[in-house]
Amino acid sequence: MQGCPFENDLLLVSNRGPFSWRRDESGELTTTRGSGGLVTALLGVAASCEITWIASAMTPEDAEVSAGAGGGSIAIDSDGLNLALRFIVSDQDAYHKFYNIIANPLIWFIQHYLWDLSVVPDIRRNEIDAWEEGYQVVNRQFAAAVCEELESRTGPKPVVMLHDYHLYTCPAAIREVHPDVFLHQFIHIPWPQPDAWLVLPPRIREAIVQGLLANDIIAFHTARYVRNFLLCCEELLGLEVDYEGSNVMVDGREVWVRPYPISIDCADFERLAESEPVLEEEEKIVGERREHLVLRVDRMDLSKNIVRGFKAFDLFLDEHPEFRERITFLALLQPSREDVEEYVEYREKIMRVVEVINTKHGNVNWMPIDVRMEDRFNRSVAAYKQYDILMVNAIFDGMNLIAKEAGLVNRRNGVLILSENTGAHEQLGEHALTVNPFDLEDQASAIHRALTMSDVEKSERAGRIRQTVMKNDISKWIRTQFDDIKSKLDG
Numbered sequence: 001m002q003g004c005p006f007e008n009d010l011l012l013v014s015n016r017g018p019f020s021w022r023r024d025e026s027g028e029l030t031t032t033r034g035s036g037g038l039v040t041a042l043l044g045v046a047a048s049c050e051i052t053w054i055a056s057a058m059t060p061e062d063a064e065v066s067a068g069a070g071g072g073s074i075a076i077d078s079d080g081l082n083l084a085l086r087f088i089v090s091d092q093d094a095y096h097k098f099y100n101i102i103a104n105p106l107i108w109f110i111q112h113y114l115w116d117l118s119v120v121p122d123i124r125r126n127e128i129d130a131w132e133e134g135y136q137v138v139n140r141q142f143a144a145a146v147c148e149e150l151e152s153r154t155g156p157k158p159v160v161m162l163h164d165y166h167l168y169t170c171p172a173a174i175r176e177v178h179p180d181v182f183l184h185q186f187i188h189i190p191w192p193q194p195d196a197w198l199v200l201p202p203r204i205r206e207a208i209v210q211g212l213l214a215n216d217i218i219a220f221h222t223a224r225y226v227r228n229f230l231l232c233c234e235e236l237l238g239l240e241v242d243y244e245g246s247n248v249m250v251d252g253r254e255v256w257v258r259p260y261p262i263s264i265d266c267a268d269f270e271r272l273a274e275s276e277p278v279l280e281e282e283e284k285i286v287g288e289r290r291e292h293l294v295l296r297v298d299r300m301d302l303s304k305n306i307v308r309g310f311k312a313f314d315l316f317l318d319e320h321p322e323f324r325e326r327i328t329f330l331a332l333l334q335p336s337r338e339d340v341e342e343y344v345e346y347r348e349k350i351m352r353v354v355e356v357i358n359t360k361h362g363n364v365n366w367m368p369i370d371v372r373m374e375d376r377f378n379r380s381v382a383a384y385k386q387y388d389i390l391m392v393n394a395i396f397d398g399m400n401l402i403a404k405e406a407g408l409v410n411r412r413n414g415v416l417i418l419s420e421n422t423g424a425h426e427q428l429g430e431h432a433l434t435v436n437p438f439d440l441e442d443q444a445s446a447i448h449r450a451l452t453m454s455d456v457e458k459s460e461r462a463g464r465i466r467q468t469v470m471k472n473d474i475s476k477w478i479r480t481q482f483d484d485i486k487s488k489l490d491g
Contacts, residue, residue, distance in 0.1 A: 005486045008182070009158040010051045011149055013142060015099075015166035017055025017085055018043055019076060021065050029061060043081065045161075045478055050082050052158070054145050056095070056138075057087040086149070088141050097134020101127060103166050105340055107208075110196050111165065111189050112303040112396045123201060131204055136169060139211075143173035150178050157181055159485055162215070164188050169207055171214035183215040184485060188262070189398040190423070191225040194235040209237055213248060216488055217256045219481060221399045221423040226259050256488060260481050261427055262399050266408055266473045273381055273409040281382035285330075290366075292327040292451055295387035295414075297380045297402050299336040300347050300373070305395045305419070305437050306333065307346075307353050310369060312393070312443030314357045317368060320448055325366045327451075329391075332383060334375045381405070387414040389450045392422060393437045399423035403432075407465035413458040415450035416465060417443065427472060431464040 016034055024030050045051065052073055057063045065074060066087035073084035090098070106127065109115050121127070150157050157178070162170060162185040171183045197205045209232055212218050220226050226246055233239045233248050241248050248255045272278060285293075294313065298304040313329050333350070337343040351371070358367045372379075384390075384406035392403050403416060403424045418425055418432035425434065433446040 005482050006159065006489055008156045008489075009153070010045070010049045011146060011158045011160045012045065012051055012053040012163070013055075013146060013160060013167060013170070014053075014163040015056050015103075016058065017053055017087070018083070019085060020058050021061035022059055023061060029065070052084045052086060052149055054086045054088065054142060054149070057089045062087050063089045086145060088138070088145055090138050090141060094134050094137045097130035098138040099134075099166070100339060101130035102135040104337060105342060106200075107165050107168075108189070109302075110199055111192055113192060113196060114302050114395070115199060117199070121199060123199075128201075139167055139170040140173050142167060142170045143177075146170075146174050147177045150181060159184065159489075161186070169211035172207075172211040175214040182485065182489060184217045184219065184481070185212060185215045186219040186260070186481075187212075187225070187398075188221070190396045190421075191220055191228045191232075192396075193228050194232045197232060197236060205236060209233060213250045213255055215255060216253070217258060217481075217484060219258055219260050221259060221261050222426045223259045224426070225423070226257050229257055256484065258484060260477055261423065261472060262401070262477050263469065263472050263474050264401055264404050264408070265475075266470050269381075269405060269408060273385060275378075277378040278381045278385075281376075281379045282385055285379075285382055285386050289386065290326055290328045292323065292388045293383075293386055294327065294329040294389040294391060294447065295332075295383050295406075296329075296391040297332045297383065297406070299334045300343065300350065301336050302342060302346050303395050303397060305393045306331070306350050308437065308440060309391050309393045309443065310350070310353050310357060312440045313369065313447065314360070315440050315444040316447045317357075317361050319444060323451065324361060324368070325363075327368070328366075329369045330383060330387075331369065331371045332376075332380050333371060333373050335373060381409065384409050385411045388412055389447060390414055390416050391443075391447075392417065392424070393419045393435055393443055394422050395419070395437050397422040397424070403428055404469045407462070408469045410462060413455070413462040415453060415458060415461060417446045417450060427468055428465055431461045431468065 018034050019031050020034060021029050021031055057066055066089055073086045076083040076085050106121060115121055146160055157180070159182045160174065162183065164187060171185060174181060174183060213233070218229065220229065227243070230241045230243055230246065230248065234241045239248055239250065246257045248257065296306070296309060298306060300306065310329070317324060335347065354369050354371050358369055361368045387406065387410060390403065390406050392400055394400060397419070400422045403418060403422070407416060407428070416428065416432040417435055418429060419437040420429065420434050421437055433450060435442045435446050
């Protein structure tokens with residue numbers, strides 16, 4: 001990957017950082033690399049530029065390491081990265097309010113259309129206090145750290161690249177102190193239409209949109225999210241919007257709103273798919289599999305629509321009993337947000353539905369659904385290589401990198417069943433079987449169509465998905481953003 005196309009250093013700002021510290025059994029501090037698509041993607045940026053990364057301290061050891069550095073930056077020497085890491089150490093109560101009451105679940109649920117508005121949410125003093133004493137406090141802490149970094153540099157000010165829904169009001173706090181700084185923010189989850197934001201009191205929803213508009217470039221995964229954000233600027237704030245140019249004028253500044261579909265490092269992922277740990281897991285899967293394998297790999301998040309996927313499989317088995325004992329639905333599920341009540345209830349609901357379906361269709365020799373609750377990435381990659389059908393039926397999803405990862409390394413010309421409400425659908429939908437995530441008949445029919453599709457059609461669809469992913473890899477995602485930053489800086 002080429003280096004930065006501009007002379008400025010970079011400040012990356014996100015809630016979760018690329019590395020964290022813990023103590024091992026002997027009491028020694030050890031460093032672990034962060035997981036998740038955001039961290040993986042941003043480490044690609046860190047490989048091409050000199051970067052200071054500002055993130056929340058996630059463990060007591062992170063706070064300890066930060067204190068040892070006097071609250072300043074910690075040099076990271078790993079995988080050839082030119083990276084310094086600075087932690088934000090927040091008061092526990094403020095961080096709880098910031099993360100567990102406002103960011104998750106309130107904002108996350110809004111942006112994924114997850115609220116059952118007939119009964120929830122209730123905006124009470126608890127939520128108002130959490131906004132003021134949690135979300136805003138932590139955002140101001142991040143802004144203060146960014147401002148300190150800006151003031152400590154000589155020469156051109158660094159470009160500040162913020163990430164995601166945790167930091168919506170941070171850009172406005174930075175620009176208030178440094179009006180000439182270049183701010184770029186990428187939102188990694190869907191951006192809904194204006195009506196979805198009416199769940200929030202006006203001053204909160206307006207602070208969110210105004211906070212984002214303090215950026216020079218606001219980035220989303222898809223053109224749909226860009227349009228939705230522009231609509232919010234027009235309808236919620238009464239601003240004049242240029243839909244054709246995807247721009248908004250704010251206080252004499254032209255804010256660009258752009259789509260940059262995130263992707264993966266194809267070469268690195270293909271190497272991983274042929275690594276010894278993955279090959280060992282693949283051998284086990286091949287030895288256990290039936291004639292047909294349906295796969296899903298997901299966090300146990302409400303937005304992933306896991307229950308409806310299983311119900312659609314149940315319906316498929318009802319309508320096509322000839323496939324019984326010839327097919328298995330393997331679900332590799334990672335527990336998620338187990339401190340949020342709605343997620344605990346959802347996990348229990350998933351297991352109840354699986355038990356009912358397995359009791360209904362299974363026998364002593366065969367269970368139709370095989371659920372494994374674990375976070376074993378090598379097994380997931382091995383399963384990517386062996387599926388005949390990949391089920392991605394999310395209610396709404398910012399992108400869904402699993403569709404890209406699996407499509408790249410699958411060896412069986414597997415068919416992708418893809419929700420029309422995933423960000424990945426803009427790039428891959430033409431080559432997948434598109435489904436409505438709420439329509440069980442649609443999903444059951446897609447399973448049958450995938451299983452009975454001709455080998456020629458399977459090969460053509462799988463090949464085009466692979467080509468699309470390779471053409472639009474992580475380097476393109478980074479390069480197009482850098483090119484626009486440079487263009488706006490030079491503008």
